[in-house]
Amino acid sequence: MHSTHSRRQFLAQAAAGGAALTLGPAVFAQSDWPKQPIKLIVPYAAGGANDVTLRLVSKHVSEKLGQPIVIDNRPGAGGVVGTSVIAKAAPDGYTIGVGATSTLIATPLTNPQSTVDVTKDLVFVSLLAAAPMVLAVNTSVPVNSAKDLPKYLRDNKGKLNYGSMAVGHFGHVVIKELSDLYGAAMVHSPYKGEAPLVQDLVGGQIQMAMVTPPGIRGMAEAGRVKLLAATGTKRIKVFPNVPTFAEQGFDDPVLKMYAGWIGIIAPAGTPAAAVKRLEAEYAAAIHDPEVNQKLGEIGMEPIGANAETFAATYARERPVWRDLLVKAGVEVRS
Template identity: 45%
Template sequence: MQNDTGRRRFIGQAGAAGLALGLGVQARAQQAWPQSPVRVIVPFPAGGSTDLLTRLVGRGVSARIGQPVVVDNRAGASGMIGTGAIAKSPPDGHHFGMTTVSSIVTAPFLYEKVPYDVDSEIAFVSLLCTVPMVLAVHPSLPVRTAPELMEHLRRNKGRLSYGTVSIGHYGHVATEHMNVRNDAGMVHVPYKGEAPMLQDLLGNQLPLSFVTIATAKPHVEAGKLRLLAITGTKRHSSMPDVPTFGEQGLQDEVYAMNPGWIGMIAPARTPADIVRRMSTEVVAAAREPEVFERIASMGMDFVGSTPEAYLEAYRAEKRTWQKLLAQAGVRPQ
């Protein structure tokens, strides 16, 4: 009996020791991440704002986790090629990607064939920053405020056009809303990218368009563009003299929203603890003074969200964009 009691005591002690050992191994395994270089896919060309932000933040993350952060540019198809590569990557905690509104929110509404399913193939890590846009006009246009532009549109029905970087872009839905709201009869001129559109805007071949702050700023300083309003609910630190639409009495939802953002994602089924750890590290890296200041100078607003907040933001943006694209008459192609 005593031998039996001793045996049970031994087994219990051994079990407890084994459990403690198992927990210790698990804890060390979690702490050991990452075990190799971390790859971050950017679905846009090198040199663009998403690529620059990724490289800025990547250096800080690398220093914090003790492993290289390798940036892998996979551009094409409005970001869908790279985003598809992120979704299909191994969910091993060493593959991540950067994304924008166009690649995970609007793409399913614009294209019949999208090579990934956001809701089932992507995990959200952190919404890093939002990207407001400004309504720019050529200086020859006799308006200096957004309300003055609306009045000018009504008085000159069918005489003006507006440009956008592509069909379904924020500039398309926002200016088409303006077009319908004021019965302006403007002609939509879609371009293949911002560069050719900007060239026509500067050359007075195009009277107005929505552009990013980073694109507009040097031309405003040179007197070649005039800015009437900024999207969102607050002014931007890099251009504090540009008022919001709301400040000028235009409270439409499309003007108050953040038209763009850049965030980090991962393949679905990436371990939740690694997703959360990466979220913490990438936000901390973006908060470093040098990086934070650079984000502002690029015309962005830092957010640095949790995975849960990013997922909720995505769901809200999806509902909003679905409605706005339908109102603009945009259909999948």
């Protein structure tokens, strides 16, 4: 009898707790959140395209929320340092962070220092933008569209060289995939950054490379390289005449992916109402015409998708990236 009473008491408490949990977000939504500045943890150094994107978009969100969004750059260990700070922060709506393909997928797969469990320690808030890349070839390559590439690759087995910005970088694994698909046995040369990569592409030391729109724009406009195709699902703003791989009949999921994306994340347990408000304001900021234009100019593709789409994108791309890294000879963790 005592145990029955205890069980009833437990169920009553659980029900009351459930009611409190249900009420929590509603009460939170009607409160004066945010009533203090919000800290945005960025897991890499200031100055890159991702950093520029965040500052631009967060300025608009800050104005809507009526509180400053303070950007705190925490670079180190390929994003491990900053991502750990985000995961361990108090889930009170006043610390949010940035998640990118590199910090949420590539680094956890390849860096033993990474201890964050993305799906347990973090929540997805808003997928802001993606970074497309273009396949550029040296002007001596007798191909003017990606459609003609398979034949050229097959006909020149073992004769071609390609470069990338690093081993395991998107530019490395995508061309490795093309090389494998068409039996080209191309030789890979990793570079320390995009500038020397583009220099050797123009000079003919390598025949092709995946490059960023801002990194190749000058050379493309001067006719020093040819652009054959763009990754992702739609044409790039700065190169409207360059069709995507998909448009040219390539069905490989890798070629439909962007080189990377960037979004807003928060520590697990952050109040749902804060997540919803942030999700809505960040999406609205991305669709602002001025922001849209500036993102296009720095080679980013505006997305402005909700938390659900962000989570689905992560879930869909993680296994694809894992396979790509394995194929490229990069040691990955389980």
